[in-house]
Amino acid sequence: MCGSVASSGGVSTHTRKLIENLSVEDSEILLYNYYTNEDNAKTTNIEKVYRRTFGLFFEILSNKKKYEIIHDQTSGGIFSFISSITASIASKIAGRKLIVTFHYSNTEEFVKKYKPFFNFVLKNVDTMILVSNKQKDIISKTFPQYSNKLVVIPNGYDSAFFFPRDTDECRAMLGVPVNKKVIFNISNLIDIKGHKYLIEAIGNIAKTRSDIYCIIAGKGYLLETLEQQIKDFKLEDYIKLVGWIPDDEIPIYINTSDFFVLPSLGEGNPIVMFEAIGCGKPFIGTKVGGVPEIIASEDYGLLCEPASSEALEKTIMLALNKNWDTFKIKEYAESFTWKNIAKTTKSIYGQTL
Template sequence: MVRVLMCGSIASSGGVSTHTRNLIENLSVEGNEILLYNYYTNDAYSKNTNIRKIYRRTFGLFFHILANRKRYEIIHDQTSGGIFSFVSSITASIASKIVDKKLIVTFHHSRTEEFVTKYKPLFNFVLKNTDTMILVSNRQKEFISRTFPKYSDKLVVIPNGYDSTIFFPRNTNECRSVLKIPGNKKVIFNISNLIDIKGHKYLIEAIGNVAKTRSDFYCIIAGKGYLFETLEQQIKDSKLEDYIKLVGWIPDNDIPIYINTSDFFVLPSLGEGNPIVMFEAIGCGKPFIGTKVGGIPEIIISEDYGLLCEPASSEELERTIISALDKNWDSFKIREYAKSFTWRNIAKTTKSVYEQSP
């Protein structure tokens, strides 16, 4: 049994929250004792203001590490960008030395190179004082190793994962019936925050071009974000209301149903770390159509599991979508491949890092 102080955000949404929550659950199933310090407060009387968020990642975290030093052996900080999230790792680096405990940091970031370059001295400080830094892609590891060669032996890659009890193949027609989605067309599904880096405008442009030559498909885009009205207007201006539907935010319980209505999942991102939704899609036996960014090419290693194109190119995305529409996919083969990325397996690998860390 390993006793771990897990430091991270457990909020209603977000990739880091999903990662942290599932890792805790599966580490606990393996018989480990996990003590959570949540950067996101669920206290109805304490709003998650910026000041409170910073406090919980600095003084709050520092005092918690010291006050509970007898309850754990390892500190594991789940950190991301920007700097106001990463500051938790700085705090943990200082506090871990005072309490003389091992420190593991998992660094999640869709633009690692940009962040590390901008905050190189701070990143160096954390890396120097961390026993092991877990990264979610080899691309991250290669860049950080080049930047900080003397700490390269501290870097370990463990990808994200998915919950196989929730994301598994379901009857497509039944799912479409539940959501009242046309059953006579191929369905393309996307869910992500409606923000620039997710590349939705290129997806809409690509769909518009595909619609010029065929009408046998329907695209559903789910998610919330500051671009909702802009994307809605782009769809109207392009006269694509019959081909694309923005459904807004959907509950977590509905995500596997939406994925299972689709013929394939598409994520046209300009930058990613290792998107959890990719694993959830292939866990449902659905091919993943995406861009060659972050750790995506390290997972979609065969055209049996999906197709990839360059980011920020509606023309390339158009050709890739057409190929995906015309391809006969083997759902069973995709699902079998996905099984190695269940959160249970990710937790086992993480536990081995705890045991091997100096």
């Protein structure tokens, strides 16, 4: 398995959890980490590029007797995707099967911009795993000759970590008001996550009801901008930015909420969506990436168009007034545990061999 295993990030979580659960499935996994350690801040860009090129090339060739399949976890932009180019060349020299999992929210833009590189990888790969049918449709239309190589396996969640807990107890642990409708969001504080639309929506809702309380977790370059937006709208009593939170607190925060909101402008197949429904919480989001494929019923959540605070406001209001079935949401989420995702991935290994 070749991938980025760092302290945070969707691809890192996917890679780490897949390895853990494949190991349980009696598959021996050798990891080649594109980071020199799990703290990505301590790995320089030069080291990252080297490990995706020359480092990966030598790793594949020098250890070819130890494995049967090369599985590369890659994404966009080009400095991540370059690992798949390296693996495509090295796999042919080593005489080993190659599987690539491509994670990226802006698949159409990436494929169009780097069409020759993507074509090269598709030509040489044995199987390409995608995390949504939307990705598959985009790539199939551009490269119909390789459509038989494409399979879809969504992201997943850790059911031993993300499960329904007592809401009042979780709120007491974190000092969250017990008499409020709590909305939770966790994501990097960057433009594509759409936080400004969430704050605008909460601002409009707060004009008519005072029982809402929105918690936003995460770090990023927009922190000061969002803090100022909250002050400008006078929403300090309605929205709280809690910054980065450790992994073991994420399920507690999710379980304090009445529902989870992700107002992204673009996504692939967000892992946090699976974590939210794994806790039995409805997912309120936007119709981007593979999200509509998972939230395919209003029993599990509600979706709206991206980049619209008005649409998000209406959707949140519907969610606030809806009676949600926690058990039904949790039961649906079970098919997306990492254990089940690993079983499906292992079957792809068998088919590829």
